[in-house]
Amino acid sequence: MEINTRYKRKLASIILFIFFILISVFALFPLFAIILGSFKPSQEILRFGLNLKIQPEVLTLKNYSFILSGGSDYFTWYKNSIIITVFSTLFSLLFSSMVGYGLAVYDFKFKNLIFGMVLVVMMIPLEIIMLPLYKLTISLGLMNTLLGAFLPFVVAPIPVFFFRQYASGLPKELIDAARMDGCTEIGIFFRIMVPLMKPAFASMAILQALSSWNNFLWPLIVLRTNDKLTLPIGLSTLLTPYGNNYDVLIAGSVLAIIPVLILYIFFQRYFIEGMTAGGVKG
Structure with a gap:
């Protein structure tokens, strides 16, 4: 049997x-x-x-x-996409984690209202707020700049929500012990909480980098000149009414996959752990 x-x-x-x-x-x-x-x-x-x-x-x-010999502005587009993706991801992880951590750990007035507003913003599509963002970008003088291509989305609602949920499951006893030892609130966050939130950072790093790398609509609105275009926009210029360079487009798309694969290979262990974590096991 x-x-x-x-x-x-x-x-x-x-x-x-x-x-x-x-x-x-x-x-x-x-x-x-x-x-x-x-x-x-x-x-x-x-x-x-x-x-x-x-x-x-x-x-x-x-x-x-053709691509590697500089037959197009491919490497310029590639460089712009890397710059936007790196700075967008770093700033998003920094500020979103701080906001999410604050909403999870501290008690202050209108805390639930602010968190409710984060949830509401998550349900609003980009197309609805595109015009106000466009006017704001013009008023700040960020049109046709790489900064204007990612600055409006540095603190996004989804990473804030994710970090808030993850930080809610962290042991509060560590925070109290650090305060008794005289550690500052900034020190508690960077020295204690950030190491504990590594899986959350890895998960959001992959998702935010992928979103920024593939972002097409907003950079298309903000960026104007050929030397400022990102990779998705630059590749789309290869398809015109006068000729469709599908061969170069596909080859460029294959090379565009490489950074995403490298990022996932390095963070896949933390990514799975961060996406499945519901709290800290005792």
């Missing part, structure tokens, strides 16, 4: 493993298709679309050589 139970469990594990392998292959199909398509000329892509058909006589490195 025990042997049959072990056999059934082993068989169930094998079936589950095969099932997830099939799901992974299906999920990675678009990635394989776009990588293979980046080595094909534009005519081949227009005729047959993106597929997994390998034709050695068709594959070429011309798309990547």
